[in-house]
Amino acid sequence: MQNTTDHQNNDTPIAPEIDNPASVDLGSCDYLVIGAGAASLAFVDTLLIEQPACRVVVVDKHAVPGGQWVDAYDFVHLHQPSVLYGVQSKQLEGWWPSLLLRGKLPWKHRASREELLDYYARVCAGWPKDRVQFFFDCEYDFTREVGGDRVHRFIQLDGSQAFTVEVGVKLVNGILGECKVPSQCPLPFPVSDVQVMTPNDLVASGRREAKWTKFLVLGAGKTGSDAIVYLLHDLKISPDDVSWVVSNDVWMLAREKALGWTQFTQALLDADGDRAQALDALLADGIVVGLDPVHHRPSKLRLSIIGRDELTLARQVKDIVRRGRVTKIEGSVGAAEVSFDDDQPPLQMRSEVGVAVVHCASPGPFNDNTNVDIFASDTQLNLNQIIVPPVCCSSAMLAMLESARRAGTLDSEFGRTLTGATTAEGALSVLKAYTPGSGESDHDLLPIRQLAIWLALLDQNPKKGLAKLKANRLSLMSIPGTKLKIYENLADMVAKSAALRTTPEDAEMEKALLVKMEALKGR
Ligand SMILES: Cc1cc2nc3c(=O)[nH]c(=O)nc-3n(C[C@H](O)[C@H](O)[C@H](O)COP(=O)(O)OP(=O)(O)OC[C@H]3O[C@@H](n4cnc5c(N)ncnc54)[C@H](O)[C@@H]3O)c2cc1C
Incomplete structure (x- = not known):
């Protein structure tokens, strides 16, 4: 918790440059994976399944x-x-019979932070020690050239040791989706004489302190709505004691109705790429919701999924402050003044005890890292999302593609037809990073084309890719009865290319893909 004007960057420390860290030569590995978050761990897990002999070093x-x-x-x-969610080889929800016996529906289980951390610890502990080595509390410096493309170096965060490793196959950059949470990001404007709390601090403060304070919540994404629910439900704060700064209203997926992002992609295609029309259809079906969509139509579609009970609680807050972005917060005894950009009037808050600002305005997973090629070179792979979230399935699919590349089983000839490239990397470079909810219709439809590219390049027979998706718990296709509909959706995209304003190059690519996807018609 901070009562502060000091907004120094308090991010995880960069390893200090010390003169003589002890050098440790780790010898060689096949893949050096930077990052041990959801994206990297899903990648490594599938890599170990696809390449039984590979050796991996993971750094975080x-x-x-x-x-x-x-x-x-x-x-x-x-x-x-x-x-x-999680990795291919281990269920996150737990053992189904045991859940069912306890009256819990496995497909409704939503892991807590504690469960996720325990799960990832068990996943890593379960991997063979002679194949995967972990280096935690270590940092890899992407700006530093060490031994050409092959010899890499990373440093213990306390600066005591520097490790070098020769990478036989690829460096895997798994930090592109690095998520910044409020505890890592100071507020980007001046704040004085006001208590600033992150959601972590709310938990630490507990009920007694919270009970007597007025709260100003900043941020309307997933963290913001979670904080509102926590204040009202867990800390029993009256909604009258909460003000909520919503600089942009956001569309959220309704937990009871939404199956995931594919529904948005499908609705967009059905509406010929017209976002507003697609969102209207989803709103009418109760698949997307907003805080007050009739009077304040959301402008952004974010990753949040919200339950009906949570939305009902969030709507109890009546003081929703829609005045754009906050530029300054100044506190004084029993009061706070919040200033906004665009000449909006300031907000005055009064409380005998004081006002607490709940900081929920970090960028989360929305960073600028998506303009990075995935199959960047024959020595580096950048883990970016290729299809709809969760990121885990994309990472597993990239591990399959990388393994097929290494095994020489990619459909290189089709890759050549598609891209003109003569190398596997050249053909694979056609895959782009996908940013969910970008706001650009052609980009929002990218997952359909990318799925077709993945199926087409993975093997000469696209049914192999489909079988792999069906066998992978991270894929929607593992849910019995789910249809891929890739041929049908792609055919729709080809037929609607004028309305969708598809570029001539992409239209050609889609036509070529459609021929290959015919094998998956009706599936
Ligand atoms: C509150 C919240 C809730 C969310 N809920 C969901 C959800 O329900 N479903 C969903 O699909 N997504 C959710 N997300 C999105 C979430 O970002 C992804 O699911 C996923 O956790 C991102 O994983 P990642 O591996 O890409 O990034 P991260 O989890 O951020 O991992 C990146 C890792 O790289 C390490 N690293 C960075 N730089 C270096 C370096 N130079 N050297 C060494 N290590 C480095 C970091 O320490 C970090 O451990 C949520 C996000 C937030 C903030």
Whole structure:
């Protein structure tokens, strides 16, 4: 908790440059994976399944595996069911018979932070020690050239040791989706004489302190709505004591109705790429919701999934402050003044005890890292999302593609037809990073084309890819009765290319893919 004007960056420390860290030569490995978050761990797990002999070194700044879940607030749960999250080889929701015996529906289980950290610890402990080595509390410096493309170096965060390793196959950059949570990001504007709390601090403060304070919640994403629910439900704060700064209203997926992002992609395609029309259809079906969509139509679609009970609680807060972005917060005895940009009037808050600002305005997973090629070179792979969230399935699919590349079983000839490239990396470079809810219709439809590219390149027979997805718990296709509909959706995209304003190059690619996807018609 901070009562502060000091907004120094308090991010995880960069390894100090010390003159003579002890050098440790680790010899060689096949893959050096940077990051031990959800994306990297899903990648490594599938890599170990696909390449039984490969040796992997994993490096992370954190002391334990789990990435952003290590820093997240205690009361966070997955927004969507655990059944599609984690790694391929281990269920996150637990053993189904045991859950059912306890009257719990496995497909409704949503893991807590504690469960996620325990799960990732068990996953890592279960991998063969002679194949995977972990280096926690270590940092890899992407800006530093060491031994060409092959010899890499990373440093213990306390600066005591520097490790070098020769990488036989690829460096895997698993930090592109690095998620920044409020406890890692100071507020980006001046704050004086006001208590600033992160969601983690709310838990630490407990009921007694919270009871007497007025709260100003900043941020309307998943963290913001979680904090509102925690204040009202767990800390029993009256909604009258909460003000909520919502600079942009966001569309959220409704937990009871939504199956995931594929529904948005499908609705967008059905609406010929017209976002507003697609969102209207989803709103009418109760698949997307907003705080007050009739009077304040959301402008953004974020990753949040919200339950009906949570939305009902959130709507109890009446003081929703829609005045744009906050530029300054100044406190004084028993009061606070909040200033906004665009000449909006300031907000005055009064409380005998004082006002607490709950900081929920970190960028989360929305960073600028998506303009990075995935199959960047024959020595580096960048783990970016290729299809709809969760990120875990994308990472597993990339591990399959990378393994097929290494085994020489990719459909290189089709890759050549598709891209003109003569190398596997050249053909694979056609896969792009996908940012969910970008706001650009052509980008929002990318997952359909990318899924077709993945199926087409993985093997000469696209049914092999489908079989792999069906066998992978991270894929929606593992849910019995789910249809891929890739041929049908792609055919729709080809037919609607004018309305969708598909570029001539992409239209050509989609036509070529459609021919290959014919094998999956009706599946
Ligand atoms: C509150 C919240 C709830 C969420 N809920 C969901 C959900 O329900 N479902 C969902 O699909 N997604 C959810 N997300 C999105 C979440 O970002 C992803 O699910 C996933 O955790 C991201 O994993 P990642 O591996 O890409 O990034 P991270 O988890 O951030 O992992 C990146 C790792 O890289 C390490 N690292 C970074 N730089 C270096 C370096 N130079 N050297 C060494 N290590 C380095 C970091 O220490 C970190 O451990 C949520 C996000 C938030 C903030």
